[in-house]
Amino acid sequence: MLTQNELKQNVAQAAVEYVLPFLTPDTILGVGTGSTVDIFIDCLGPHRSRFRGAVSSSERSSARMAALGIQVFDLNDVQGMPFYIDGADEIDHGFSMIKGGGGALTREKIVASVADQFVCIVDESKRVDCLGTFPxxxxxxxxxxxxxxxxxxxxxxxxxxxxxxxxxxxxxxxxxxxxxxxxxxxxxxxxxxxxxxxxxGLFAIAGADVVLVSTQDGVLRMEKNPS
Structure with a gap:
């Protein structure tokens, strides 16, 4: 039986593997906030030479990325980004989310709005039929x-x-x-x-585009509009 931390580790690594094929020397990523994102940042660090840098939704994530040598950009200096990667406190089957357990909800919503694709990374405990159990x-x-x-x-x-x-x-x-x-x-x-x-902290008007869910049987990928 995998622990919750191991589930987070698995989905964070899966998120890195998901974005890696799309990275170029000019790519700027959007990076969120939270315990799962902390692990994602750590997994992303060894690949810092493959992309230009990132925009962060919090001072916490900015400091973690800077410590790993990932260049952090001000959103005002960025025209767009292919991905915004972040977790959620709850996510329903329509990919609407409750976020903000770490208090960075406003900046998360702003950075996410600039990205082409919101990639939500969660463990299976965060999936719910109806939002609202999490305050x-x-x-x-x-x-x-x-x-x-x-x-x-x-x-x-x-x-x-x-x-x-x-x-x-x-x-x-x-x-x-x-x-x-x-x-x-x-x-x-x-x-x-x-x-x-x-x-x-409701992310429903613009919810997730891709959800990576870490389960005991592996990481599942679901897309809102699969091609």
Whole structure:
């Protein structure tokens, strides 16, 4: 029986093998944040000479890549990228996700929007029939925390401030439990339209394009629009 860390190791290596054939000396990758992505970065390091560099969704990932000799670019200096590789806290069968357990959801959403393909890397425990068991992270401007909380409660959620945590954008996170997310795209749009919300952790309007799932029987690859 593989441990969760071994499952993460397997899917991280599979993600590197997935992108390697497409790398050129001019390629810039988008790289996310989290424990599985940490392993992906470590697996990617030995291949740093095969591509130009990466854009990161967090200071944490930027520091890890820089330490391995991978050049980190500012997104403002990048026109596009073939892949954005990141994990998820939950992912459903339609490739909609909850992300933001590490607090980098806004930057993750921004970097992902520039990539041609979002490659989600998860272990099998993250696959769900319906999103919402994992509390939904919502990044908020601090002065709006209480007003946003009241509106999230009206949606049926139970918001709680993530204590002793500030995002890379100097904002706060509300962890919202109890939401029934039957229509992830509609819920994402509704929450994002609340004044004071920077971004919510639903990635449904633009979900994953490719999902690599690490199981006890190997890594499965699923594509939203297989050719």
């Amino acid at each position: 939904l992270p919502v990044e908020v401007i601090p002065m709006a925390r209480e007003s946003v909380s009241r509106q999230l409660a009206q949606l049926g959620g139970k918001p709680a401030l993530r204590t002793d945590f500030v995002t890379d954008n100097d904002c706060q996170i509300l962890n919202v439990s109890g939401l029934a997310i039957s229509d992830p795209s509609q819920m994402e749009a509704r929450i994002n339209n609340i004044p004071g919300v920077v971004s919510c």
